Amino acid sequence: MHDPELNQKVTRLEAKIESQDFVISKQIDSIKAIFTLTSILVTVFVFASGVYSVYQNHEMANELDRKFAELAKDAFSKPFLELRRLQQDLLEGKTIEVKRQDTSDFNFPNLILKNTGKRSTQFASLRLYSNKKIKLKNLGWRELPSDLQGYETLYWQSGDLKISPDECWILDSAEAYCNEKEIKCLLKAFCGGERPAEATFTILFQSHI
Numbered sequence: 483m484h485d486p487e488l489n490q491k492v493t494r495l496e497a498k499i500e501s502q503d504f505v506i507s508k509q510i511d512s513i514k515a516i517f518t519l520t521s522i523l524v525t526v527f528v529f530a531s532g533v534y535s536v537y538q539n540h541e542m543a544n545e546l547d548r549k550f551a552e553l554a555k556d557a558f559s560k561p562f563l564e565l566r567r568l569q570q571d572l573l574e575g576k577t578i579e580v581k582r583q584d585t586s587d588f589n590f591p592n593l594i595l596k597n598t599g600k601r602s603t604q605f606a607s608l609r610l611y612s613n614k615k616i617k618l619k620n621l622g623w624r625e626l627p628s629d630l631q632g633y634e635t636l637y638w639q640s641g642d643l644k645i646s647p648d649e650c651w652i653l654d655s656a657e658a659y660c661n662e663k664e665i666k667c668l669l670k671a672f673c674g675g676e677r678p679a680e681a682t683f684t685i686l687f688q689s690h691i
Contacts, residue, residue, distance in 0.1 A: 561645070562599035563606075563671045563679040567591070573669065573681040582687045586661040590618065591685070593653040595671055597645040603673040607640035608653070611668040620656035633668060643673070663687055 565573040573593060582588040597603055610623070611633035618625070618637050628636040645651045664686045672678045 559600035561597050561601050561603040561647070561673050563603070563645075563673050564596045564598050565669055565671060565679050565681040566594040566596055566650075567683070568594070573683050575682065577684045577686055579686050579688055582660075585659075587657065587659055588687065590620075590656040590658045592655050593669065594650050595645060595653060595679075596650045597647055597673075600647055602647065603643055603645045605641070605673065606643035606645075607672040608638065609668075609670040609672075609678075610637045611635065611670075613666040614660065614662040616662075616665060617659040618656045619658065620654065622654070623656060630668070645673075660687070 567573045567576050567578065578591050580588050580591060595606070610618075611628060611630055612635045613633055614635070616635055622639045623637040624639065626636045626638050628634060630636070643651065664684055666682065666684055668680060668682050670678045670680045
């Protein structure tokens with residue numbers, strides 16, 4: 483025997499449960515949607531962060547490359563000397579006329595070292611060769627056996643020598659002796675570059691009047 487009242491209660495209860503299931507389902511769907519949206523936002527944020535991080539890393543790498551290039555440029559830059567007779571006159575190939583005493587004494591001409599490199603010199607080693615016998619009386623020069631064929635005499639000096647870029651240093655004149663009419667000379671200057679600066683020149687003697 484069916485109880486109509488009980489059936490109504492069950493019906494109402496099922497309807498209520500269905501209604502609650504629907505609400506729960508909707509809530510679950512909403513939660514799923516929120517989670518999905520959150521996941522998407524997180525993914526977008528991570529991706530954007532990654533892109534920004536890559537951009538930052540790229541910018542950082544570029545900055546490091548630039549700084550390294552500057553440091554490398556400074557580290558690998560070297561001084562380079564030009565040998566000159568006058569401020570704007572290169573020594574190479576020049577003939578220098580020098581007046582000489584009857585005793586064959588003369589003043590070896592002043593020569594100029596100009597730093598055309600990008601870094602200051604700290605040390606210099608100079609070699610002066612001549613194809614004839616000469617005697618330098620300046621104590622800064624030491625006579626050594628010549629190591630170059632065709633040059634009879636070699637004088638050498640070295641020491642601390644700071645020449646800033648685009649600056650000049652005058653090689654002091656030296657009292658000298660030679661009884662030849664002319665001499666061929668070769669000057670080499672070592673200052674830390676890949677190769678020494680060098681110049682050949684001629685000293686032509688004139689009698690002192």
